[in-house]
Amino acid sequence: MGFGDYLYSHLSNLLLDSFQHVSAVIQSIVLATAIGVLVGIAVYRGPIGSAVATALTSAILTIPSFALIGVLIPVLGLGVKPTITALVLYALLPIVRNTIVGLDNIDPAITSAAQGIGMNRSRVLTQIELRLAWPSILAGMRVSTQMLMGIAAIAAYAKGPGLGVHIFSGLSQIGSANAINNVAAGTLGIVILALILDGIYVLIGRLTISRGIRDTDS
Structure with missing residues (x-):
């Protein structure tokens, strides 16, 4: 069977698995962003905290994905839970690091001026600092x-969803007739x-970053 014929005959399964693959990645990114940004906010003002957070999230990436998922299976079972947990852990480093960098690179004069006009700490953080750090966070x-997207493929080892x-x-x-077609399709x-x-x-x-910030970053 040719590759085109294989795709046509398995299209419904491929579309379903594609949806599940993207869904698992997006859910993991949302969770990792929430955790990573909170960690970044908590540690960016101190060099020791920033170094520890970066080192810990970097260490996670050194764990082979098969090994991490294998460790999670006895605790969380098979399927979605170990998949999402592993993906969230792997996603943390770029988000934590970029949150720290984005917040740390904000000109102190900007936050001082905001405080000078009566904005409290939480308003400065949410309305100014996080907005200015958003391009860096988005890049992470x-x-x-x-x-x-690549790591999620390993989730099949734990009966997880996806391609x-x-x-x-x-x-x-x-060695079988459609083995290569199967691998190529996924x-x-x-x-x-x-x-x-x-x-x-x-x-x-383009929709969330103002032109002034984009021009400054470029």
Whole structure:
């Protein structure tokens, strides 16, 4: 069976698995962003805290994905829970690091001026600092998303959702008629979805980052 015929005959399954793959990645990015930004806010003012947070999240990336998911399976079982947990952990480093960098690079004169006109600390943080740091945070989310698109394929090891099912199925049947088609379909689907999500991030940046900030960053 040719690759085109294979795609046509398995289109419904591929579309469902593509949706589940993207859904798992997006859910993980949302959770990782909430955690990562809070961690970044908590530590960015102190060099020791920033170094510790960056080191800990960096250490997570040194753990092979098979090993991390394997450790999570006895605790969380199979399926979505270990998948999302692993993806969130892997997504933290770029988001935490970029949150710290974005907040740390804000000109102190800007926050001093805001406090001078009567804004309290929480308003300065939410209305000024986080808005100015948003391009950096968004860049961290973008990096994490691209990284998770590939890592999410390993979730099939834990019976997780996504296109990794096709890759693992094909690899386990190497030599059979459709093994290569299976692997190629899963891999190509991940690449296409990653490119689409990256384009969406570009659009989000244009819609949420003012031209003045974009010009300053460039």
